[in-house]
Amino acid sequence: MAAKSEFDPQLIISHKFPESTYSYTERDAALYALGIGACSKDALDNKELKYVYHPDGQQSVEVLPTFAALFSMGLQSEIAKIPGLDFDPRLLLHGQQYIEMYKPLPSHGCLLNKATVAGLHDKGKAAVLEIEILSYEKESGVLLCMNRMAVYLRGAGGFSKSSQPYSFTKYSSNQTLAYKIPRSQPFAVFEDCTQSSQALLYRLSGDYNPLHSDPMVAEIAGFSRPILHGLCTLGFAVRAIIKSICRGEQKMIKNISGRFLLHVYPGETLITEMWIEDLRVVYQVKVKERNRAVLSGVVTLDRLSSSL
Numbered sequence: 267m268a269a270k271s272e273f274d275p276q277l278i279i280s281h282k283f284p285e286s287t288y289s290y291t292e293r294d295a296a297l298y299a300l301g302i303g304a305c306s307k308d309a310l311d312n313k314e315l316k317y318v319y320h321p322d323g324q325q326s327v328e329v330l331p332t333f334a335a336l337f338s339m340g341l342q343s344e345i346a347k348i349p350g351l352d353f354d355p356r357l358l359l360h361g362q363q364y365i366e367m368y369k370p371l372p373s374h375g376c377l378l379n380k381a382t383v384a385g386l387h388d389k390g391k392a393a394v395l396e397i398e399i400l401s402y403e404k405e406s407g408v409l410l411c412m413n414r415m416a417v418y419l420r421g422a423g424g425f426s427k428s429s430q431p432y433s434f435t436k437y438s439s440n441q442t443l444a445y446k447i448p449r450s451q452p453f454a455v456f457e458d459c460t461q462s463s464q465a466l467l468y469r470l471s472g473d474y475n476p477l478h479s480d481p482m483v484a485e486i487a488g489f490s491r492p493i494l495h496g497l498c499t500l501g502f503a504v505r506a507i508i509k510s511i512c513r514g515e516q517k518m519i520k521n522i523s524g525r526f527l528l529h530v531y532p533g534e535t536l537i538t539e540m541w542i543e544d545l546r547v548v549y550q551v552k553v554k555e556r557n558r559a560v561l562s563g564v565v566t567l568d569r570l571s572s573s574l
C-alpha cells in the first residue's frame with residue numbers, strides 16, 4: 267500500500283499552477299442563467315429574458331456577473347494534484363467565493379487563467395485553502411475578473427507544527443470584506459424556489475462533482491442526498507440583488523463575496539434578505555423549510571439605482 271503523503275504547508279503555498287484556458291459561448295451563458303433560476307418563475311420576465319434570449323440574436327445575450335465564478339472551476343481537478351496537500355476529496359466543501367469584476371463579461375470568450383495559492387489556514391478539524399484566479403481575455407490580454415475561492419477540507423486540519431495554528435495569506439487584511447448582518451429589517455427580501463432537479467441542471471455549466479448528483483457519494487460526504495452547488499446558491503442570491511436593488515442592471519456589480527454557511531438541498535426555497543450600506547449590499551440567504559442561514563456576504567455596486 268502506498269504511504270500516506272505528509273501535509274506540507276510550505277510545499278502547498280509555493281505551488282505553481284499551470285496556466286489554463288477557458289472558452290465559452292452564448293449557449294453556455296444562457297444555460298448558466300437557467301441553472302441559477304433565471305426566468306424559472308416567469309419566462310416573459312424582461313429583466314431576465316436578456317440572459318437567455320435576445321431578439322437581435324444569441325450574440326447579444328447579456329451575461330450574469332456570477333458566471334465569472336465558472337472560470338475558476340477547472341481548478342478543482344488541480345487541487346488534488348498539489349504536492350503536500352493531503353486530504354480526502356470526498357470531504358471537500360466550497361467555503362467562500364470572492365469575485366471582482368473589471369469589465370462586463372462578453373457573450374462569448376476565450377480566457378487565459380493564471381492561478382496562485384492565496385491562503386492556507388489550519389482550522390483544527392479542517393484546512394482552508396484559498397486560490398486566486400486572474401482571468402484575461404486571451405486575444406487582447408485585457409484582465410476581465412478575479413476569483414478567490416476558499417475550499418474547506420474537512421479532516422485535513424491539525425497540520426501546524428507550533429502551538430499557533432498555521433495561517434498564511436497573500437492579501438492584506440483590508441482586502442477581506444468584513445461585514446455584519448444588520449439587526450434592522452432588511453431593505454428588500456426575495457423568495458425563490460429551487461427545483462429538485464436544480465443541481466442536475468446547474469452541473470451542465472461545468473461542475474460535475476458527483477456530490478451534487480450521486481446519492482451514494484453524497485452519503486459518504488455526510489448528507490442525506492445530493493446537495494446544491496455553492497455557486498448555484500450564490501447565483502440565486504446575486505440574481506435576487508440584481509432584481510431587487512439594481513433594477514435588473516447587472517453591470518452595476520463591482521464585486522461579490524459569499525461564505526457558504528450550510529448546505530442546501532435542491533428543491534428548497536431560498537429567501538434572500540438584503541440591506542443597503544452606502545454602495546454595499548449586505549445579504550443573507552436562508553432556507554425557508556429549515557429556517558437556517560446558508561449563505562451570507564456583500565455585493566459592492568458602482569452606484570445606486572436612481573429609482574431606489
Ligand SMILES: CCC/C=C/C(=O)SCCNC(=O)CCNC(=O)[C@H](O)C(C)(C)COP(=O)([O-])OP(=O)([O-])OC[C@H]1O[C@@H](n2cnc3c(N)ncnc32)[C@H](O)[C@@H]1OP(=O)([O-])[O-]
Nearest residue numbers: 359360361362389418494495496497525526527528529530
Ligand atoms: C470548490 C468547488 C467544489 C464545490 C463544492 C460545493 O459546492 S459544496 C456545497 C457548498 N458548500 C457548502 O454547502 C458548505 C456549507 N457550509 C458548511 O457546511 C459549514 O459552514 C462548514 C462545514 C464549511 C464549516 O462548519 P464547521 O462547523 O465545521 O465550522 P466552524 O463554524 O466550527 O468554524 C471552524 C473554523 O472554520 C472557519 N469557517 C467556517 N465556515 C467556513 C467557510 N464556509 N469557509 C471558510 N472558513 C470557514 C471558521 O471561521 C472557523 O475558524 P476560526 O474562526 O476558528 O479561525
